[in-house]
Each structure stands twice: as structure tokens, then as C-alpha cells.
Amino acid sequence: MTQKLITIERHIQEQQAHHPNATGVFTAILQDMALAAKLISRETNRAGLTSMLGATESENATGDRQQKLDMYADSVIFQMNDHTGRCAALVSEEHDELIDIPMHYDTGNYVLLYDPLDGSSNIDVNVSIGTIFSIHRKFTRGDRGTIEDVLQRGKRLVAAGYVIYGSSTMMVYTAGHGVHGFTLDMGVGEFILSHPNITVPPTARYYTVNHGYERYWTPGFKEYVKWLQQQDDGRGKPLGHRYIGSLVADFHRNLLTGGVFAYPGDLRDADKPYGKIRLMYEAQALAFMAEQAGGYASDGIGDILEVRPHGLHQRVPIFIGNRDLVEKAEAFIQEHDQEWIASYLPYRNRILDLEQAQTNGSSEG
Numbered sequence: 001m002t003q004k005l006i007t008i009e010r011h012i013q014e015q016q017a018h019h020p021n022a023t024g025v026f027t028a029i030l031q032d033m034a035l036a037a038k039l040i041s042r043e044t045n046r047a048g049l050t051s052m053l054g055a056t057e058s059e060n061a062t063g064d065r066q067q068k069l070d071m072y073a074d075s076v077i078f079q080m081n082d083h084t085g086r087c088a089a090l091v092s093e094e095h096d097e098l099i100d101i102p103m104h105y106d107t108g109n110y111v112l113l114y115d116p117l118d119g120s121s122n123i124d125v126n127v128s129i130g131t132i133f134s135i136h137r138k139f140t141r142g143d144r145g146t147i148e149d150v151l152q153r154g155k156r157l158v159a160a161g162y163v164i165y166g167s168s169t170m171m172v173y174t175a176g177h178g179v180h181g182f183t184l185d186m187g188v189g190e191f192i193l194s195h196p197n198i199t200v201p202p203t204a205r206y207y208t209v210n211h212g213y214e215r216y217w218t219p220g221f222k223e224y225v226k227w228l229q230q231q232d233d234g235r236g237k238p239l240g241h242r243y244i245g246s247l248v249a250d251f252h253r254n255l256l257t258g259g260v261f262a263y264p265g266d267l268r269d270a271d272k273p274y275g276k277i278r279l280m281y282e283a284q285a286l287a288f289m290a291e292q293a294g295g296y297a298s299d300g301i302g303d304i305l306e307v308r309p310h311g312l313h314q315r316v317p318i319f320i321g322n323r324d325l326v327e328k329a330e331a332f333i334q335e336h337d338q339e340w341i342a343s344y345l346p347y348r349n350r351i352l353d354l355e356q357a358q359t360n361g362s363s364e365g
Helices: 008-016 025-045 068-081 120-125 211-216 219-229 247-257 279-292 323-336 338-348 350-364
Strands: 055-059 065-067 087-092 110-118 129-137 159-165 169-174 179-185 190-198 206-208 259-263 296-298 318-321
Touching: 008 025, 008 179, 008 190, 025 068, 025 110, 025 129, 025 159, 025 169, 025 179, 025 190, 065 068, 065 120, 068 087, 068 110, 068 120, 068 129, 087 279, 110 120, 110 279, 120 129, 129 247, 129 279, 159 247, 159 279, 169 190, 169 247, 169 279, 190 247, 206 219, 206 247, 219 259, 219 323, 247 259, 247 279, 247 318, 259 323, 279 296, 279 318, 296 323, 318 323, 323 338, 338 350
Parallel strands: 087 110, 206 259
Antiparallel strands: 055 065, 110 129, 129 159, 159 169, 169 179, 179 190, 259 318, 296 318
16 A cells, blocks of 8 residues: 555644644544544444434424434534533534533633534435534633633634535544545544545536525525526536535535535525524534635625624525635625615624624713
């Protein structure tokens, strides 16, 4: 064998060498996430032979029915990170509030955000699912993490990644210096570097939307999809349409082959113009990875990484993939969807409006 074998642990440590002041704590969090991924992969791959298939009687913070594997994955990630002294707080899509580190454990300088099992509605039909995570650096005073430490813009992320449980298990991550993919060798139980320095191909091959919701699409998004269907994939063929319904799987395919994933907002409910994707657990992490790979992510108004969060379970429209395709979506929305923009902007700018009101109140006082 002439190929150099690099495990994810070795790769993370080599990346740390580029930072002379690194303490190794951040490196250890990534290694812990790799171990959590191995445990979740093991249960996912034999879910049909155990009691892990099916839903529980409970719902998560956003009203989705929780699957048994959801709860297992959530528990594994929490138990892998609650006692290490590396994290100041944890937040999960499966919990209503910030998860405090137990008082009898030390805390650290990072906050970990995660969607333990993305696409969990596909578990019972054996379709690819995944885990998404991201890491912010704590900036407030005090030993414990606060909601302010969590609700930071995506531009301030120090790392993000995902694990896809499919025909093979892959962990893909970035620490701000490129995107790298590792495939789990089940025989030895190690993630081995298989996709170094991933970049989005310059020519897209696929577009990814849920045509089942076409009746709800805004005029601008309808025009955008028609435009996509007229585009060439660089091989003399039209862009192919692919939609799995697991965000990790759809994003992973387009990251490797080129394309755009779009889940827009709409006006079917005037009070909910913001779509489905969670900003803190899904959109920020994948947008950070897309940027590191040469792509771009937008909510239709601008860069998702610049969106100021105002809630743990805030939702956001998303257009993510090849930059030229995402910017074209922004152009169609600006041209045709002013009604939707007027409905969405107050929600998007909620934190900015609150800050302005506080500033005005202080000046008047």
C-alpha cells in the first residue's frame, strides 16, 4: 500500500500544529465528536435488529416527533461532552433550552451546538441520515456558558462538521482551514482520511428542492427553479434533480458533485415566512462548511453566516451550494418577492430591532 493512511485523530493533531498557542482542548472536542459518531453509527447500522426503530411518545422543541435513535444520539453526544471540562454549555435541537454542564464538573471555553440525528424521519426506511455539529468560543465572563455564548453569528464559528450514515459512514469537518472528509473503516474502527481539501466543483450537476411544496412557493422561487431547469451541467445535459429529504445527505452530495440545495420561506402562514431549517443546529454549520469549500449559503436576503440569531430554535430559509447558483436565487427573490421579503425581514431583524429599542430607551433616559 503506497497511500498514506491518516486517521482523523492524527489529522486533527496535525492541524493543531499550525496554531502554536493551541492548548489541545479544541482538538479533544473534535476527537470526542468522532468517537460519538462511531457509537451512533454502530446503532444506526443495526437499528432494525434492535429496539431502536420507531418513534417515541415525545416531541422536540420545534414539534417534531422524536425517534428512538434521535434520543440515543442526543444522549451519546451529551455524555461524551458533559464531564470533560472543555465545554461551557451544550445546545441540542432536541432540547428546549441551553443544556448546562452539571455543577460537579469543570467547564471550558467552548459551546457545542448539535443536531444529533438529522433526517430522522428516514430512519425506518433505511435512507441516509446524519449528525450536524458546530463549535463557538465562549466570550462571556463566568465559569458557565450563557445564551449569549450560543447565539453568535456563524462568522464567529471556530469549527463545524457533520457525519453521514449511509452506504459508508463519513465524518466531514472544518476548523476554518479547508474541509476534510474521513470514511469509517469498520474493520479497525477508525475514521481514515478519504477526501482531503474538499472544494465545491465549479460546475454544478444537481439542484435539490422539494417539488411537493411547489404550490406554496413564492413567485421568485418558482422562476428560479424554472431557470435552474434550463441550465446545463457542463456535460451537455440539464441539471439533474435530486431530493433525499435528509439535509446532511443532500448537502453532502452537492458538496462533492456541485449543485444547490434550496428550502425557501413562503407565505402560506403569514406569521411563519421563514421556512424549516434551523439556524443554530443546521444552517450555520453547513454554511460555514460551504464557505470553507468555496461555496456560499444565503437566506435569500444575504449571507447566512451574517444573520444575527435571536432564538435557539430560530428557523431560516436556505440556499446553499455553488456561489453562482445561490446568488442567482437572491436575484430572483429581490426581483419578484418583495411581499415575502417584507414579511420575513421583521423576523430576521428581530435582535437588531430589540437592540435599537434598548439604545433609544437609554438615550431617552
